[in-house]
Amino acid sequence: MKSLDIESHPMKAVAARKPRCSRCGACCLKQGSGFTMTPADFKRWKDERREDILRYIPLHHTETLDHDVWIDWADPDTHESLAYCPFLQMVDHRAYACAINETKPDICRGFWCEWAYGAGRRGKPFRSANRQAVKAAPVRGT
Numbered sequence: 001m002k003s004l005d006i007e008s009h010p011m012k013a014v015a016a017r018k019p020r021c022s023r024c025g026a027c028c029l030k031q032g033s034g035f036t037m038t039p040a041d042f043k044r045w046k047d048e049r050r051e052d053i054l055r056y057i058p059l060h061h062t063e064t065l066d067h068d069v070w071i072d073w074a075d076p077d078t079h080e081s082l083a084y085c086p087f088l089q090m091v092d093h094r095a096y097a098c099a100i101n102e103t104k105p106d107i108c109r110g111f112w113c114e115w116a117y118g119a120g121r122r123g124k125p126f127r128s129a130n131r132q133a134v135k136a137a138p139v140r141g142t
């Protein structure tokens with residue numbers, strides 16, 4: 001039987017080119033604390049009774065929210081802005097994970113890392129994704 005030459009196998013090159021997340025955490029760390037919260041995020045967290053998330057949001061006492069809003073995650077006790085998202089977890093000495101991945105903000109769901117997925121292709125930096133969301137948001141009071 002002819003042995004499979006793994007090194008020259010065409011799928012190896014395809015696999016090497018396949019974009020993937022290395023879980024370096026740079027996207028969340030570079031993003032800092034600010035993010036665009038959509039009404040859908042807010043409603044979902046209310047419906048899911050995610051007080052563990054809402055407690056980090058300065059607006060969390062608000063009953064309804066019908067427009068995108070820029071916020072900074074804030075310490076629930078001191079109300080001071082945090083340096084970066086409180087849900088970024090280091091899972092081993094080199095890998096990070098999102099502790100609320102199942103219900104993370106829309107902005108995080110829509111983001112595609114330009115390092116892993118290619119600038120100008122699928123990649124979309126977190127900050128420009130945020131800026132686009134802010135621009136698209138309806139302006140209050142007009």
Ligand code: SF4
Binds near residue numbers: 028
């Ligand atoms: S999306 Fe990109 S920056 Fe974020 S953890 Fe993955 S590889 Fe790192």
Ligand code: SF4
Binds near residue numbers: 031087089097
């Ligand atoms: S919610 Fe999750 S994906 Fe979004 S910034 Fe925080 S850790 Fe990163």
